[in-house]
Amino acid sequence: MERRNNLMPSEQQTYRLNGISCANCAQTFENNVKEINGVQDANVHFTTSKIDVVGKASISDIEKAGSFENIKVIRENTEPEKEPFLIRYDKVLLASLLVVFGFIANIMFGNAHYLPNVIYGLSAVVGGLSLFKAGLINLTKLRFDMKTLMTIAVIGAAIIGEWREAAVVVILFAISEALESYSMDKARSSIRSLMKISPNTARIRRNGNEQTVAIEDIAIGDTILVRPGERIAMDGTIIDGYSSINQASITGESMPAEKTHGDNVFAGTINQDGFLEIEVTKKAKDTTIAKIIHMVEEAQEERAPAQAFIDKFAAYYTPAIIAIAASVAVIPPLFGGLWSTWVYQGLAVLVVGCPCALVVSTPVAIVTAIGNAARNGVLIKGGIHLEQIGTIKKIAFDKTGTLTQGTPQVTDIHFFSDEHSKALSCLKGLEARSNHPLAKATMTYMNDEQQDITAADVQSFTALHGKGIQGEINGETVFAGSPDFFKNVPNEVRSYQKAGKTVMLCGTDDELLMAVALRDEPRTESKSVIQKLHNLGIKQTYMLTGDHAQTASALKYDLKLTDVKSGLLPEDKLNFVKGQENGNIAMIGDGINDTPALAASKVGIAMGSAGTDSALETADVALMGDDLNKLPYTVKLSRKALGVIKQNISFAIGIKILALLLVIPGWLTLWIAIFADMGATLLVTLNALRLLKIS
Missing domain, CATH: 3.30.70.100 (Alpha-Beta Plaits)
Known part of the structure; x- marks a missing residue:
């Protein structure tokens, strides 16, 4: 527009x-x-x-x-x-009942009697009034859609005296539409279920008074009160309370997340076991769940390449069917055929040629797949990206925070002195005074694993830039830092370094006390995710990192990656992605630091995007939870969706071709035609609904 x-x-x-x-x-x-x-x-x-x-x-x-x-x-x-079934389909039921009466009248009075035809005609009018109304309007405006073709076919059948055929075709068409409507409702159910997640009202405290208000009337800065078992109505920050929050509706995570003062929470998530006071940080229209719903709805409307092809094909297909039907009705009688027979055949061609199944074959699959992905914590930003993921053969991973935990952790300690307590006490005393990330990781280990060790009293503490730290303990200078800081480096240190670990030594001028090996450890699921991707047909998996070659090489071996690229700056990652043949590579990262590479890739996938506005806006695909396992699921879903789309197009065209071939021996009837059209529509829709089961 x-x-x-x-x-x-x-x-x-x-x-x-x-x-x-x-x-x-x-x-x-x-x-x-x-x-x-x-x-x-x-x-x-x-x-x-x-x-x-x-x-x-x-x-x-x-x-x-x-x-x-x-x-x-x-x-x-x-x-x-939702209208009750009997009210929604009352005209179809009445029309069907009239057809039954018509059959009874036919048996009682015979084919020559006028009464059966009157009843059949009444059935066609009752069941097809809206059909005829739309079809005739379309005819006056030369719009040749499905209802136009059906109207011509039914009126033509009545003109040549096939009243029973006309009535049955109207009823079968109505049933076909009802089934299609039901199936599309089923496909849309994923989005409707998302819409029901967030409450319409919330209990807030204003001016010391508690009151229940509509979420549209809640302002940023208001305090909402959430009891155990209730859904959180707005995005916000906990200002009082502690609880487990079920965030599956946003992140797809199966395990509840522990939340306390200062933590962010999302609208639509479930407060499980604590009373919470939450300060609202976003308006109702800007909450994470509202953005997800909006983006998923937009994604479903974005035409995938297959759908764009079908749209163009249908523009030529319908006029071609009309031309074929006219030829079938007119040409054979010019060479001696019966007009009534071939006009009937032409009408049947119009019915079987209805493009309904073909038009719905692709969008119903896209709606179902994107909706299923949203329920599982994966936001796919359009049909084009859904298709592209399915064609990807290469995936590049950012290292820190994607394949790894994102923070260094102590993996090994080795003592060179028999006085273990002294070594640990000296190290703890020094590291407690440092703000370096490695020092923080060491202190986390000390506090968790060495709680009985008392930190040594350190005097004259000094940070040595690029080397480490030092201080006086019991009158002796003790150092902690890089192995380059020490003269004689033991072989154990070299073995740690070959394994891609960062080593920190602690000792004096005369004695080496201990070594600590640290590494940003791989996520527990990283190795299995890489294996699953290879099993799904991903030929090459890369890791792009700014770390040195030894660390990258060790992770490549541990995770069974195809290749790694180390020592890269952001522009180097961008150039690597651009350098791939046809740009046919997906890139997965944190959605912020790797934005250039994500944007340049065929499919950019943002990791752990819940609540991150920039990632939601820029990524083609966003994994809402911090769970790498969603990546193989997304690839699998996309591959399945591609297969379903191809199957649906084949079903829709194949069934119609088979039905049209029945024209040659003159076997095509209006009944067969409408069953072929209805069957094709139902088949492609039910086939697409199988995508709801993929998890």
Whole structure:
């Protein structure tokens, strides 16, 4: 909608729709809305059942534009009410009952009697009134969609006296639409379930008083009160309380996260066992769950390459079917065939040629896959990225915080002196006075594993830039730092270094007391994730790091990576990604430091993006939880989705070709035609719904 950019945001309204049954109906509805006085533009999103209206139009005006389909219009933040089954399909049930009466009348009075045809005709009118209404309007505007073709076929069948065929075709078409509507609702259920996650109201404390208010009325800085078992209504920071929070709806993590004062929490997550006071940090429209829902809905509307191809193909397909149907109806009678026989065959060609199954084959798979991914803590930003992940053969990983824990940890200690307590006491005394990351990691180890050791009293403490630290302990100068600081370095130190570990020594001028080996350890899941990716057909896995070659080489061996690139600056990572053939590589990183490389890759994947606005905005794919296991799942889902799309297109075209071949011996009937169309639509939809089961 190009004109929208020139309009004030207030002139656009978004509504939810109830009753959209097919993609072609959505297009007809969109065109009708555009013709409303005061409407400058409109865009119907079939996959998410929404419409954007630019300009001025009342809900009743918009519903009138959708009266051919009995479309109901609901405000965006309102959950549509489901009609009871008997009310929603009352006309179909009545039409079916009339067909049964028609069969009975046919048996009682015979084929020549007028009564069966009257009943069949009444059944066709009752069951197909909305169909005929939309089809005739389309005919006057030369729009040849599915309903137009069906209307021509049913009216033609009535003209040549095939009243029973006309009635049954109308009923089967209505059933087909009902099944498609049900299936699309099922596919959309992932997004609807996300929408229900966050409460509509919250209990807050204002001016010392507790009150329950709508989330739209909560301001930044308000304090919300959350009891055990309740869902958190807003993004915020805990100011009082301690609890376990189930964050599966945001991050996909199965284990609850422990949260206390100063920790951030997300709307839609569940407070399990503590009372919390939370200071609101974002408005309702800006919460993480609101952004996820919005982005997933946008992603479902973004056309994948396969869908774009189908759209172009359908533009030529429908006119071609009309031409074939006309040829079947007219040409054989010119050479001696019966007009009634071949006109009937031509009408059957129109019915079987309905492009419904073909049009829905790709979007239903994309909707299902992206919705399933969102429920599992993976945000895929569009159908194009869903397809691209499935074609990737190379993945590059950032090291720190992606393949590794992100902070150094003590892996080994080795004593060169028999006085272990003295060595530990000296090291603890020195490191307690340093702010270096390695010192902090050492102190964490000391406090966890060596709690009985008392830190030595250190005098004249000095930090030696680039080398280490020193201080006087019991009148003796003790050093702690790089092995280069010491004269004679034992072989044990060299073996640690070959394993990619950073070594820190502690000792005096006369005696070496101990060695501490540290490393930014790989995540527990990193090795298995790399193996899973290789099993899924990823040929090459790279690690891109600024660390020195020994550390990189050791991690390559430990994790079974294909290759590593060490000593890289951010621009070096960018050049590496750009240098790949056709740029056919995915890059996974933290979404901030590696932004250039992420942007240059075919698919940029941000790691641990929950609550990180920049990562949500810039990445093609965001793994919301800090869980690398979501990467093989995403690749697997994408591969499955690609397979389903190809299968659906093959089913949709193949079934129609088989049905059209029945024209040659004259075996194609309206019944077979509608069953072929209905069967193809149902088949592609049910096939796509299998993607909901992938986990």
